[in-house]
Amino acid sequence: xxxxxxxxxxxxxxxxxxxxxxxxxxxxxxxxxxxxxxxxxxxxxxxxxxxxxxxxxxxxxxxxxxxxxxxxxxxxxxxxxxxxxxxxxxxxxxxxxxxxxxxxxxxxxxxxxxxxxxxxxxxxxxxxxxxxxxxxxxxxxxxxxxxxxxxxxxxxxxxxxxxxxxxxxxxxxxxxxxxxxxxxxxxxxxxxxxxxxxxxxxxxxxxxxxxxxxxxxxxxxxxxxxxxxxxxxxxxxxxxxxxxxxxxxxxxxxxxxxxxxxxxxxxxxxxxxxxxxxxxxxxxxxxxxxxxxxxxxxxxxxxxxxxxxxxxxxxxxxxxxxxxxxx
Ligand SMILES: [Zn+2]
Numbered sequence: 001x002x003x004x005x006x007x008x009x010x011x012x013x014x015x016x017x018x019x020x021x022x023x024x025x026x027x028x029x030x031x032x033x034x035x036x037x038x039x040x041x042x043x044x045x046x047x048x049x050x051x052x053x054x055x056x057x058x059x060x061x062x063x064x065x066x067x068x069x070x071x072x073x074x075x076x077x078x079x080x081x082x083x084x085x086x087x088x089x090x091x092x093x094x095x096x097x098x099x100x101x102x103x104x105x106x107x108x109x110x111x112x113x114x115x116x117x118x119x120x121x122x123x124x125x126x127x128x129x130x131x132x133x134x135x136x137x138x139x140x141x142x143x144x145x146x147x148x149x150x151x152x153x154x155x156x157x158x159x160x161x162x163x164x165x166x167x168x169x170x171x172x173x174x175x176x177x178x179x180x181x182x183x184x185x186x187x188x189x190x191x192x193x194x195x196x197x198x199x200x201x202x203x204x205x206x207x208x209x210x211x212x213x214x215x216x217x218x219x220x221x222x223x224x225x226x227x228x229x230x231x232x233x234x235x236x237x238x239x240x241x242x243x244x245x246x247x248x249x250x251x252x253x254x255x256x257x258x259x260x261x262x263x264x265x266x267x268x269x270x271x272x273x274x275x276x277x278x279x280x281x282x283x284x285x286x287x288x289x290x291x292x293x294x295x296x297x298x299x300x301x302x303x304x305x306x307x308x309x310x311x312x313x314x315x316x317x318x319x320x321x322x323x324x325x326x327x
Contacts, residue, residue, distance in 0.1 A: 001165065003316050004123065004133035005063075006080040006090045015089070016062030018312035021169070021198060021222035021254035022283065024049055024066050024082050024090070027073035027262025029103045034263055037270075045260040046081060052259055052283045053086035059287040063089040063312070067169045067198075069096045069138045071103040073262045076127045093169065094122035095138030095157055099147045102140070108149055115156035116163070123164045137161055139181060140171035146180045154181065158188035167194045167315055170220075175203040178212045192216035193320050196252055199223055204234040206241045213247040216323065218315055222254035224290050225281035232280070236294055243303055246324025249314070253290075253307045257283050 002009040025045070053064070068074040076092055083090040096102050107115060122134045137157045141150050161168050168190070170181050178197045185195045193216050200209050201221035213219050221239050224232055242251055261271040268274060274281070280289065291304055314321060 001317050003091060004135040004166075006076065006083045006092060006132050009133075010089065012313045012316045014062075015309075015313050015316065017060045017308045018063040018065070019056070019061055019254045019286075019308075020065045020196065020252045020312055020315075021067055021220060021256050022064050023068055023256070023258040024079050025073060025075050025260040025262065026068055026258045028101065028266055029071060031073065031263025037263055040260075040262055042078070046078065046085075049082050049259040050085045053082055053088045056283050057086060057088050059284060061088060063091065065091045065093075065136065065169065067093045067095075067136065067138045067171075069102065069140065069171075070094060070122075070127075071096050074127075076130050076132045080130070080132055091135035092127070092132065093136045093138040094119045094127070094134035094160075095136075096140065096153055097138075097171065098140040098142045098173065099149045100142050104149045107153065112152050112156045112159075115153060116159045119157060119160035120163055123160065123166055134166070136167050136169050138171070139168055139185075141173065141177040141181060143173035144176050146177055146184075151184065154184040155188055158185045158190045161185075161190050161194060162188065165318065167196065167318075169196045170198045172197060172199045172202075175200060175205055175208055178208070178217070179215070182212065182215050182217050191320070193218065193250075193315075194318065196220050196315060199256070201235045201238065202229045204230065204238060206238055209238060209242060210245055210247065213242065213250045213324070216250075216320070218250050218252050218311070218321075219247070220252045220254065222252060223256045224253065225255050225257070225278060225285040227278055227280070232290065236290065236297065239294070240297055240299055243299060248303055248306055249311060249321040250323075251307055252311055252315070253286060255281065255283065255285055257281055257285075259283070
């Protein structure tokens with residue numbers, strides 16, 4: 001299985017230490033319409049992000065997945081330059097965000113087959129005229145229920161995943177709809193272990209987390225440091241519970257850090273406001289605080305290696321994880 005990166009194709013053996021959910025750059029639809037804000041300074045943003053990725057490289061991280069959907073300011077050339085200058089391999093995605101927070105208008109009127117065709121083109125031919133191919137498909141569902149629009153996007157994504165062999169990475173709201181995502185993906189002929197259900201660490205809810213793993217999906221604890229939704233203490237305790245329950249090989253850890261915000265975050269404020277609210281939400285938070293604490297809690301170094309190296313590699317390879325014996 002070869003993997004599309006912003007710098008060309010690699011094999012899963014070349015991934016190395018991998019963070020599966022970090023953002024180079026993101027902006028909510030219409031961010032540029034608030035003309036009171038200072039303009040986006042691309043060169044400054046680029047050098048800041050290259051520095052952040054270089055620090056990650058110092059911790060041995062060789063690959064980052066940026067699951068920015070195409071409607072949240074995805075900038076593939078910017079990503080390619082960050083990768084080139086930092087030495088960290090970047091993998092980008094095709095796919096769209098939730099109906100509430102994305103841009104459904106342009107896609108709502110396209111047939112499911114047309115959406116699938118767009119996704120396949122971005123995976124096989126490249127994004128726009130960049131020649132850079134998407135390595136995964138992003139799917140997203142809203143809070144509590146999957147809308148008709150989201151259901152069609154997920155159906156198209158599953159079909160495109162089946163046609164191309166790339167895996168799926170998801171956004172969920174408030175730890176809901178993970179099972180709906182698995183239902184739609186598997187219902188369209190894609191195995192559950194080709195789906196990484198994102199943001200499952202948003203609530204102290206081991207039963208929900210374990211129930212997703214029991215169905216064979218990968219489970220993302222991918223918002224370490226973003227303590228507005230849940231505390232890192234809860235996340236670490238829940239992660240250890242998952243490891244102790246035998247689900248280590250399906251766990252993925254990351255931070256969902258946004259390195260560059262385009263415009264403000266609606267209802268929250270500016271990038272500086274966020275930095276003040278969640279001071280630990282950095283690209284190296286896992287290495288500086290979380291992994292040392294997990295080791296103190298009795299998690300083994302071999303477990304951390306599985307989370308950072310073996311699980312991302314197996315996820316991309318398409319091999320099924322070794323499942324915990326069901327009780
Ligand atoms: Zn994200």
